[in-house]
Amino acid sequence: MDYIIGIDIGTTSTKAIAFDLNGKILCKKSIEYPILNPKPSYSEQDPEEIFTAVLNSIKSVIIENVYKKPIGVSFSAAMHSVIAVDKDGIPLTNCIIWADTRSNEYAEKIKNSKVGHEIYMRTGTPIHPMSPLSKLAWMQDNMKDIVNKTYKFISMKEYVFFKLFGKYVIDYSIASATGMFDIYDLKWNKDALAILNINEDKLSTPVSPTYVMKGILNGYASFMEIDSDTPFVLGGSDGCLANLGANAIKQGDAAITIGTSGAVRVISNKPKNDEKERIFSYILTENHYVLGGPVNNGGVIFRWFRDNFSPMEIQEAKDLNIDPYVLLTDKAMSVPAGSDGLIFLPYLLGERAPHWDANMRGVYFGINIKHTRDHFIRALLEGIIFGIYSVGRALEETTGKINTIYATGGFARSKMWVQMLADIFNKKVVIAESYESSGLGAAVIGMKALGVIDNIEEVENLVPISKEFYPDEKNHDIYMKNYKIFDRLYEKLKDEFKEITKIQ
Template identity: 70%
Template sequence: MKYIVGVDIGTTSTKSIAFDLKGNVITKKNIEYPILNPEPSWSEQEPDEMLSAVVESIKHVVAENDARGNKLIGVSFSSAMHSVIAVDEKGKTLTNCIIWADTRSKEYAEKIKSSELGHEIYMKTGTPIHPMSPLCKLCWMKDNAKDIFEKAYKFISIKEYIFYKFFNEYVVDYSIASATGLFDIYELGWNKKALDLAGISEDKLSRPVSTTEVIKGMRSEYADYMGIDVNTPFILGASDGCLANLGANAIKPGDAAVTIGTSGAIRIISDKPKNDEAERIFSYILTENHYVLGGPVNNGGIIFRWFRDNFSPLEIETAEKIGIDPYELLTTQASKVEPGANGLIFLPYLLGERAPHWDANSKGVFFGVNITHKREHFLRAVLEGVIYGVYDVGRALEETTGSIDTIYATGGFVRSQLWVQMMADVFNKKVVIAESYESSCLGAAVLAMKALGEIEAVEQVEKLVPISKIFMPNRENHERYMKNFEIYRRLYSKLKDEFVNIEMLQK
């Protein structure tokens, strides 16, 4: 049997999944790694630890398929966006991998965002001005890490680092490049005004290529260790968000994909970019004929994990004893509370926020607390707050791109029926879950099938994604949620200045 390995280099782990050519999962391997926070606003990861996770996960799935007599025909990549690593002339890292959650450059982002040049760069690059953006990170580094900045031979993402290690070549796919704030999504090349602002030239960046670019000739030490032929085709692939849409079959007009993993996002696919004059949404590249429009939220499943780790020791202990996931116990508790959490509203901005506010200073807030509220009300409010955040972006997206009819749900949150139903009710739209919710890995595999001539067009993904479950909205719940949401939406504007004030107190 022929198979393709889809590799997803994520924020908290890397997973490699072997798919047959019908999109079925054969084997998979997931390897976790930590996020490092050396300073309060810094979020980094160790590049070689991530490289090891990629190598070991591929090695694992290849060995399992070798034992079954299956034939590997390609390896394709999905990756988290917005990472930056400075490397020297020998490819040695000068920094850790600075990831999307890092907000050290927020003062630079605020200055750029408020300028005419910042708006012009956004309209050309499709990347909102925010500390997540490599553009802002480089501006910070230029002033605050001068020795590293001047010594750096290249500034690259984690996927570029891995491909350099494998092939001794610096290449970046259009999709990852389009999320840097440095890449012109209309001209498919580096944007000179953005580069000038960051203080770099094109030779400090990788060569941009199509997301279906095929590279062969892997370094033998890696190929031998992973048990693959040195000429196995490696496909650059795209970013995790773009591939989540493709892998979920959310590619037709009126379809949207919502992913909630560590963070979250809502996205649609268009045949051309559609930037927002209000700078609320992004326009990233999937292929030269497919653009992914939408907005990310910083605060997804990581908020649920925060509640679990800090307020649920009994549930963790009980779950370990009876052999189930602690999240199952928590969602069961939350399900006993009526929609709307009895008027308790949670702003989930524990990591600041990206879309639609793009405000790194924003903070988490519980609002409306009264004497009747118990722990499970706070838990329910946390889950609802995450969905409100995604819904807030969804409304901005519809204003820019047109109405959404169906949502394809992906990411770890789909394991919770309560959370998915909550999404259907808040959006008042049908929510579909594919049989395999490993959409980013599947999307990478679909790009590989296109690149290798196994399919003619990426739209053929429709045949590879059987539907597992459909959630229909409850209108009564929707009306109840909307009363809370309108307060939720107003709270940010009322508290925006206070977020800045409390941030200053912590310095």
């Protein structure tokens, strides 16, 4: 049986997933790694640790699979990462990831400059500390010695491909999320590079997501137990490929992902940037653009609550050999929709869309004597979905009405959380049979690159639907009363958020 491996280099783990050519998962391997926070607002990872995870995950899948060697390996990767490397490709820095907000001051400066709006309109990337544009501006002033030694500024996926093949290439999809790439001309943006005082030589060569490389170097093929001439397809970004892998590629379809972070995305045949600068416009392929907005505060917020306030559930779950999130969700279900007026602003990591304000912070609002810990759990889950809903509203204003939501990411395993999504958006929510949408999206791009399929729209034949959820109108009305307050709180607290960050 022919099969292809999709690699998903994520924020907290790398997954290697073997798919047959009908999209069925044959086997998979996930390897986790930590996020390093050496200082407040810093979020980094060890690039060599992630590279090793890529090698080991591929090796594990190759060994486990009973079929012959794969027809190819295709990649998905998290966006917005930056590594400075020297002339030998050795990292001079850790991998600075999307969650890092140390460059907030520089992002604000660029955004408010004469060319800030034009850079956004040409690159499709909102100017925010998540983007490499802002990160590199910060590095110019705060890492001068390292910048002077830097041969290239690259992403995590570029590092992997350089190690494997000795060439610096970046796919249009990852490039389109840097804030430095013109999504219309498919070239590095001159205004962005001028702000950074660098030229194209400091960056990789942009190529199509279907770009194929062969000839693995340095014995890595032997380690992975794979043929050295196995085609490796560059692929795209995890967010764009999640839409593809979920089959959310038709007009009126939206993919909503909640993993560590979260996003709302739709696909268009052309870029559609927002004059209010609320949404992104990234490249999936040369003929497909993914429009939407990301949020920082997804499942990581639920994990924060679990790790810091749920020792009883953690121990009970261990005794019962179940996931502690199941117990916490059960407690949330004991509270009615709307949490009896308790509202949670989930901005523990600042926020990206739609406000693009790294100063935002978390708030429980409306606490009264009747509220219990279970109310706090439910309000937290509702607050995360409210943040996603804020993006959905902005996206509909720019791109048109959303009819159906395709839910992906870890939260899609929770019936309660998915029903909450349907109720808040007041729309049908569909769950695909496979939760591995970014990995499947990578596999689909790989099949297109290798001539297995003629166009990516054939994904429709690869994604069977397992569940559908329909909104409860009564719950929607309750949620909207809370949401109106939720939405107003940002404007009322915006200045206070800025002040509190000065003393944290």
